Amino acid sequence: MIEIKNLDFAYKADNVLKxxxxxxxxxxxxxxxxxxxxxxxxxxxxxxxxxPVHKYSxxxxxxxxxxxxxxxxxxxxxxxxxxxxxxxxxVFDAVLMGRKPYIGWAPTKxxxxxxxxxxxxxxxxxxxxxxxxxxxxxxxQRVFIARALAQEAGILLMDEPTANLDLRHALxxxxxxxxxxxxxxxxxxxIHDLNFAVRYCNRIMMLNNGTxxxxxxxxxxxxxxxxxxxKTNVKVFQQDSHVFFIPE
Amino acid sequence: xxxxxxxxxxxxxxxxxxxLLAVIVLLVVFFFIGLSMGSINIHLKNILYSLTGLADYxxxxxxxxxxxxxxxxxxxxxxxxxxxxxxxxxxxxNPLASPVSLGISHGAAFGAAFAIIVLKGISNANTNFPVSxxxxxxxxxxxxxxxNTLIILTIAKLKGARPEVIILSGIISGSxxxxxxxxxQYFGNDIQVxxxxxxxxxxxxxxSWNKFWVLLAxxxxxxxxxxxxxxxxxxxxxxxxxxxxxxxxxxKVRMVGMFFATLASAVTVSFFGVIGFVGLVxxxxxxxxxxxxxxxxxxxxALFGGMFLLFADTVARVILSPVILPVGxxxxxxxxxLFIYLLIKNIGRAYND
Numbered sequence: 001m002i003e004i005k006n007l008d009f010a011y012k013a014d015n016v017l018k019x020x021x022x023x024x025x026x027x028x029x030x031x032x033x034x035x036x037x038x039x040x041x042x043x044x045x046x047x048x049x050x051x052p053v054h055k056y057s058x059x060x061x062x063x064x065x066x067x068x069x070x071x072x073x074x075x076x077x078x079x080x081x082x083x084x085x086x087x088x089x090x091v092f093d094a095v096l097m098g099r100k101p102y103i104g105w106a107p108t109k110x111x112x113x114x115x116x117x118x119x120x121x122x123x124x125x126x127x128x129x130x131x132x133x134x135x136x137x138x139x140x141q142r143v144f145i146a147r148a149l150a151q152e153a154g155i156l157l158m159d160e161p162t163a164n165l166d167l168r169h170a171l172x173x174x175x176x177x178x179x180x181x182x183x184x185x186x187x188x189x190x191i192h193d194l195n196f197a198v199r200y201c202n203r204i205m206m207l208n209n210g211t212x213x214x215x216x217x218x219x220x221x222x223x224x225x226x227x228x229x230x231k232t233n234v235k236v237f238q239q240d241s242h243v244f245f246i247p248e
Numbered sequence: 249x250x251x252x253x254x255x256x257x258x259x260x261x262x263x264x265x266x267x268l269l270a271v272i273v274l275l276v277v278f279f280f281i282g283l284s285m286g287s288i289n290i291h292l293k294n295i296l297y298s299l300t301g302l303a304d305y306x307x308x309x310x311x312x313x314x315x316x317x318x319x320x321x322x323x324x325x326x327x328x329x330x331x332x333x334x335x336x337x338x339x340x341x342n343p344l345a346s347p348v349s350l351g352i353s354h355g356a357a358f359g360a361a362f363a364i365i366v367l368k369g370i371s372n373a374n375t376n377f378p379v380s381x382x383x384x385x386x387x388x389x390x391x392x393x394x395x396n397t398l399i400i401l402t403i404a405k406l407k408g409a410r411p412e413v414i415i416l417s418g419i420i421s422g423s424x425x426x427x428x429x430x431x432x433q434y435f436g437n438d439i440q441v442x443x444x445x446x447x448x449x450x451x452x453x454x455x456s457w458n459k460f461w462v463l464l465a466x467x468x469x470x471x472x473x474x475x476x477x478x479x480x481x482x483x484x485x486x487x488x489x490x491x492x493x494x495x496x497x498x499x500k501v502r503m504v505g506m507f508f509a510t511l512a513s514a515v516t517v518s519f520f521g522v523i524g525f526v527g528l529v530x531x532x533x534x535x536x537x538x539x540x541x542x543x544x545x546x547x548x549x550a551l552f553g554g555m556f557l558l559f560a561d562t563v564a565r566v567i568l569s570p571v572i573l574p575v576g577x578x579x580x581x582x583x584x585x586l587f588i589y590l591l592i593k594n595i596g597r598a599y600n601d
Binding site: 045048049050070071072073074075077078079080081084085087088089090092093094097098100101103112116119125128129151 | 256487
C-alpha cells in the first residue's frame with residue numbers, strides 16, 4: 001500500500017528524515033511515535049505528497065508518488081493536518097470538500113450521497129448544517145475525518161489526531177480510526193501518547209532523529225527503548241493483554 | 249433523515265441563489281434608472297426606443313453615445329474590481345487584500361504621473377489650455393501597475409507563493425510607487441500636478457466604447473477563471489496543506505489567480521483612475537448575505553460590484569446635477585463608513601485566521 005525506500009528529506013541543510021525504509025500494508029493502523037522534532041509530521045507529509053520527495057522513494061499502491069497527478073493522489077490518499085484554519089462553513093460543505101478531487105463543474109448526486117453516507121457513518125447528521133467553527137474540538141475532528149472519508153481514499157494519514165482533544169473525544173477518535181482500519185483502510189497517524197498508540201495501533205513506528213529506531217507491535221515498547229527515545233524513565237506494566245506506561 | 253439533510257441543504261443553497269437573483273434584478277433596474285437619469289431625464293419608453301433604434305436623434309445620442317458606454321463601463325469596472333478583490337482575499341486568505349492594498353492603484357497612479365510629467369502627457373502644459381492624451385496616460389498607468397504586479401509575483405515565486413509574502417510585497421511595492429509619484433509631483437508644474445490629482449479621482453466620465461471593449465475582454469476571462477477555480481479557492485480556506493491534500497496545485501492556482509486579479513484591476517484603474525473600496529468592501533458585503541462559500545461568493549461579488557459601482561456612478565451624476573462628481577469620491581464616501589460598520593459588526597465572524 002505505502003512503500004518507502006531509502007527516503008531522505010531536508011527542509012534546508014540538515015536532513016530531517018534519514019534513509020527511512022518501510023512497507024505499510026492495506027488495513028494496517030500504524031502509529032508513529034517519537035520525541036518532538038524526530039520527524040513524525042515530516043514523514044506523514046512526505047507520504048501525503050505535501051512535501052516533495054526524491055523519485056523512487058515513496059510508492060503508493062506500487063506506483064511512484066511522482067506518477068500521480070494532484071487529483072489522482074487525492075483520490076488515493078486523504079490527509080488531515082494537526083490543526084486547520086477554521087472559517088465559517090457548514091459541516092455539509094466541509095465534508096463536500098472531500099469530493100473536490102472528483103468534482104468537475106459541479107457536485108453530482110453521487111457526491112451528495114457519499115457526503116450523506118459519511119455524515120451518517122460518523123453520526124454527524126444532526127449537525128450537518130451547523131457551522132464548523134461553532135463545534136467542539138472532538139466534533140471538528142470528526143468532520144475532518146468525514147471529509148477525508150469522502151475522498152474515498154484507501155489511505156488515511158493524520159498528524160496528531162488527538163492533540164487538542166479531551167480523554168473521551170480522543171478515545172472516540174482513535175476507536176473510529178481503528179474501526180476504519182478494520183474495514184480495510186490503511187491508517188497512519190503521528191501520535192505522542194504512547195498508551196494510546198499501543199492500545200489502538202497494530203504497528204508502532206519509533207522515530208528518533210529522523211531515522212526508524214524500531215518498529216513492530218507492543219513488544220518493542222520496552223522501558224529501555226522508551227528511555228533511549230525520550231531520555232526519560234518509564235515503568236511498563238502489563239495487565240491482561242494491555243500494556244501501560246507510567247513515567248517514573 | 250437522509251432526505252431531511254438533503255432537503256435542508258438544498259434550502260440553504262436556494263437562499264444563496266435567491267440573493268444572486270435579487271442582485272441581477274437590481275442590476276437591471278439600476279441599468280434603466282441610469283439610462284434614464286442625468287442632466288436630462290429620459291422616459292423609459294424613449295430609452296427602449298433608443299436601444300432599438302426607433303428614438304429621435306437627441307435621445308439616441310444621449311442614450312447610446314453618452315450614457316450607455318458609461319453605464320456598461322461602470323458595471324464591468326465594478327465587476328472587475330470586486331471579483332478581483334474577492335479572489336485576492338481568498339487566494340491570500342486575508343480580508344484586507346484588494347487592488348488598492350496590493351499596490352495596483354499606486355502603480356497606476358505613478359504611471360499616470362509619469363506620463364503626465366515625464367512623457368508630457370499634458371501638452372501645452374504652460375498655457376491655459378492644456379491638451380491631454382488620455383491613451384498615453386492609460387497605457388503608462390497600465391504599464392506601471394503591471395510592473396507592480398511583476399514585482400509582487402516575482403518575489404512570491406521566489407518565496408513559494410506564500411500569502412504573507414505576496415501581501416507584504418504589495419504593500420512595499422505600493423509605497424515605493426507612492427514615493428515615486430510624490431517625487432514626480434514635486435518636480436511638476438501647477439497644471440501637471442492638478443492633472444495628476446484629477447486623474448487620481450476615479451471617474452467613469454473617462455470612458456469610451458473602445459475602453460469598454462478592452463475592459464470587457466479582460467474582465468470576462470478573469471471572472472470565468474475565478475468561477476472555474478471556485479472549488480480550489482474553497483479548499484484554500486482550510487489552509488495550504490489541506491488544500492494540497494485535496495488536489496489543489498497551490499502555487500499555480502495562487503499565481504495565475506493573482507495574475508488575472510491584478511490584470512483586471514490594473515486595466516480598470518488605468519482607464520478610470522483610482523476607485524477605492526469597491527474591491528475591498530463589496531466581497532465583505534456579499535459575505536454577510538451568503539457566507540464564505542466561493543461557489544457563490546465569486547459570482548455574487550462580481551454582480552454586486554457591477555451593481556454597486558453603477559449605483560454609485562448614477563448618484564455621482566445626479567446628486568449635484570449638472571455637476572458630475574467623480575465616482576471614486578462617492579465610493580469612498582459610501583465605502584468607508586460601511587467598511588467600518590462591517591469591521592465592528594461581524595467581520596471577525598467571517599475570518600478567524
